Amino acid sequence: MVQPAQQIAAHHWGMTVDVDRCTGCQACVVACQAENNLPINLEEHFHQKRAFEWIRVERYWEGEFPNIKARFIPILCQHCENAPCEPVCPVYATYHNDQGMNVQVYNRCVGTRYCANGCPYQVRFFNYWEPVWPEALRNQLNPDVTVRSRGVMEKCSFCVQRIRRARIEAKRDGRAVADGEIQPACVQACPTNTLVFGDLNDPNSKVSKLRNGRRAYRLLNDALRTEPNVYYLARVDNDEAEVAHG
Amino acid sequence: MTKRFTRRQFVTIAGASTTGAVVFAACNIPEEEFVVQSPSSLPEDLVRSADTWYATTLASEGGDSVLVRVNEGRAKKVAGNPDFPINRGKQNVRAEYILQSMYHPDRIATPMARRTRGAPLRPISWDAAEAQLKAWVAESGDRTTIVTNPMRGHAAWVVGNFARNAGGKHMAFDPLDQTNLYAAIKRVFGQDRLPEFDIENAHTILSIGADWLGTWVSPTRFSVKYGEFRQGEGRTRGTLFHAESRMSITAAAADRWLPVRPGTEGELALGIAHEIIEKKLVPQARIAAFEAGVPKAVLDARTLANVARTTGVSADRIHEVAEALAKHGPSLVFGGGSAGAHTNGTNNLSAIYALNILLGSVGVKGGVWFNPPSPFAGVPAASSGAPFIEWERELARWRAGSVGTVIIRDANLVYGLPRSTDPAGALANVEHVVAFATVLDETTELADLILPENTALEDWGTDIPEPGPGYPAVALQQPVVGPAYTRDGTAKLSDARGFADTLLKVSGGAAGGATMRDVVNSAAGGLYGKGSGSVKAPSASLFMQGLLARGGWWDVSARQSTSAPALRAVVKDAAADFSQTEPAVEGETLHLLPFASQSLGDGRHAAEPWAQATPDPLTSAVWTTWAEVSRETAKKLDVRQGDRIMVRSQLGEIEALVYIHPAAAPDTISIPVGQGHTRMGRYAQGRGSNVLAILVDKKDAETGALAWAATRVKVWKAGGARKIPMFEGGAEEARAVEPGFPILTVRDGESAEDAKHRFEAGHKVLH
């Protein structure tokens, strides 16, 4: 007997990044590494520019000493609606799902790296090595997340394991996923509450309200029309006259 | 088949034949993560594979409470405890490192001892080790010294008791000496404990010297408050002024960074006070209250022009800060860190904190709030290290052979003390040296008896957050996992025991109880007796369960009353020196600014690979020691990015790689603390240089604290270069993500769209 299709709440996951709150402290970066079994970035990986950070904090300088400003901006996979990485994959290892997420399927990936070349945000990473941990450190690995092997691409998944878990639990309890119930590791860790995650389809969610705010913009969207699901809230600075831009 | 056969290896092999796609499923792969371990001390673990989240505290800076995810008896993830009023569900960058500390591949496995000094270490049993420790302490009596990190809570209480019972003493070591901060708080506010800063409700903040968003005192809590200060709901955006000689992440977060000349921070504070008073920006009564503590003669000399000249901060800026603080309250002024690390450190910090009196910011919303004493009698709520002068005296005693037994725990003296004290030489003259450690470091490896110590996730204890939230608060520490085993399940990774637990056992319970668990239980009983606070329970045992579940106890109703104290002699000496800037020795042209690393702290996290690989926020450098110099200085030294330079003070020299820093002041060189370990496990060993090794032994004139930011150095090109490992691309600055706008900024009330148009109008060429 075939059961009727179950009603699946139409979520559309998204994130806001309030740059005005960000201090560049790197708490999100380390929390992500711990949650998602990212390989240890050894010194040589940095030299080769092959270090992994699914979320990173970029820093830009503006102006000259002493009127110089350092600006931080956390960059993670933007989960674009028009993702440049998706059409270039010859094996459909990356695709857009119906919940607004850009998905990477490790099993399908054959490591062409086209997607990384296509990504204007540079948030896709290729496993050039088999990840290794000393035996003792393996105890920490998260059992909910695959340890990616050599030769596949990886990137921010919006902590899909946490989304899955929250949805399963909500369904078990016969309720909807509450706003704020799902916190990717970076969002949970961020001490200044720079990062907010939630359902963009829910007009009352915090993330919906924030992305409709006046300071909201999306990275590179004007130029490339990638339609990211990650919204940035601009840093406030009344000092323009004194700080040289360019 | 013991080796894990991964999908990739398989595809590689299968790809050689044409059957790859079909063969894929045929390998029977043994599951390595399947050794079911049995930490039987945790009843919940009888049921495997369900997650359990335990609340505990890491006994780290600030006293954050965390939840630890435990699955199959292993700790997987650390997350802030959303219940706890200090960190409110958040964590700082260093919280996660505890997992790698616990599962460190170089953790000391068993107790070890040497037959004689210099003989190799050999494993001994815990019973033998404890008997040895007991015998040595009994033999030494009042010639016993216990050296630890600055500890709080009941572990500190037990250590204190143990030392007192033996007749010896307990000293805490903080390489970046904060004695002056406590001295200044005492002098200005009459408080023994750090006050709480109501950052989230302040409108204008001036912070001086303290990197409070990164490493200073309680960064998680301050960051939570900072987020609200910026964009909290229902408030206007706050304005932050930050004066510091080096650009820290706090300086980067500020609306205005004031790169003050090192050592003149107090001068700046007095200049601001002078401006406020001269322009009569605050009511006369407050001016009078302020002037009761600051002699007129001192103030009169601090005219705008004078102060601008000494501090290097322009007169306009000083005026701007003074006006903003006075007119756009609530205002808050605080400082610490490098501002207090000069020979005039206490004066500097006193002048800074006294500004709160002038601004009327004590005991008001958005101001300074005092903290109640510890809720437990005799248990310290403040954790300052001993001032450097006491270390000099103590090490002199060691060198003279007048100390019998030294017990060291998490205090890397050899690494952290100025070379003039020669800690290794002093230890050599101590009869018995006992060390507790997780991983061997430079100091513990000199010990005769080395005992593997539990990490914070394996111990019982309490922590009294510092500063408190303005009312009594206690964080509870409990073991969240049992010992970890090797993969075949036959041996423990480390046969570690608790430090305080061992002291209790050796003391036969005289130091406070039979075990730390008992100590914590009776402490909980004391809290239960109060009948107030965050946990309500009908019985003491249920109360204890409530404490464990919530991660601690706090009592919002018992807020400490705070009122502005009458100022007395904030600046004790009218001729107090606020401008120690002249080089003592020819050629020492640069001011050395050591700073606590965002990831490695004062060096204690250097063993953990995550910490090593966490990019420095401003330079994105990792795994090494770099020296930040301005373009101008680099030109003078004829060096480029990555060139090796030698940095020499009167007490030694180190090598570092040049990082040309656009925000470095021309007469300074900033070097992060934390690297340059000769021991400390595979990830730290032989990496970078230790800047603490070249600090000169200058002290604060009053407190004897180490003036760790008062070293001047001579710098020269050493020849050769090496690429600095950095996350950022190449030697250039990071490529802008948004073409044309490095990071889009808006003015208050402006929309992002409008800002873009404004930028486009002003900058025709986007690049």
Next chain:
Amino acid sequence: MLEFMNRMRRTTPLWVKIIVPLVGLPVTAALAFAVVFVITAWLGKPLPVFGFGEGPEQPIPFPHTAHAGTAVLVDTAGMARKDAQGNDLHGVGLDCAFCHRTVTQSASAGIPAREQCVTCHKVIGSADKDTLARLRELGLGGIEGAINWQRVHRLPDSVRFVHEPHIRYLTTHPAAIENSPDKTIGSATSVTPAQVCSTCHGDIATMTKVKQVEALKMGQCVNCHRDNGAPTDCITCHF
């Protein structure tokens, strides 16, 4: 034919006669191995020949017949085992979730800690059995050592399977249950969690040594998901 062979004997040099069997044998063996490998892969589990399909040896033999089954227990000779009074011994028929406790709560079904084994085996089971003696020693003698159970059912890499929602769904939709020893379960009104395990694991209660019955290939997962209206998005399982 005979003539041909005679000519062969005459014309083929001796060294060829030696080399061909020497090379041919390994090549044939390798081919046979490869064929078996491919068939095995296609089936998704080892071939049921020479005992390959019997599942791995466990460090302590754990007969599910005795624990989960209710049938009469038999010894190696196929004779019914008797108790002291001469009555037939039956399996105790424990619910699967009695030991695999987290199956209704979390991703992994869970292997019980050895303390749980010892809880019963402190008193149950004859003391002269080596395995039980070892178990008691492990379970009661402090916390040194662990039982290194061998996994029987293992999904390929990068697949995340969560037991809980599957058990929940099948207990409320018995029509989707497969392989159940109870042929009428499809129309049952109330189903316990233990009755649905057979869908993927087969009738474990009849296995002295647990072996994999179903291939557990992706086709199976997807078919069932599609038939039951469950999501077939890749990241439902692959992350």
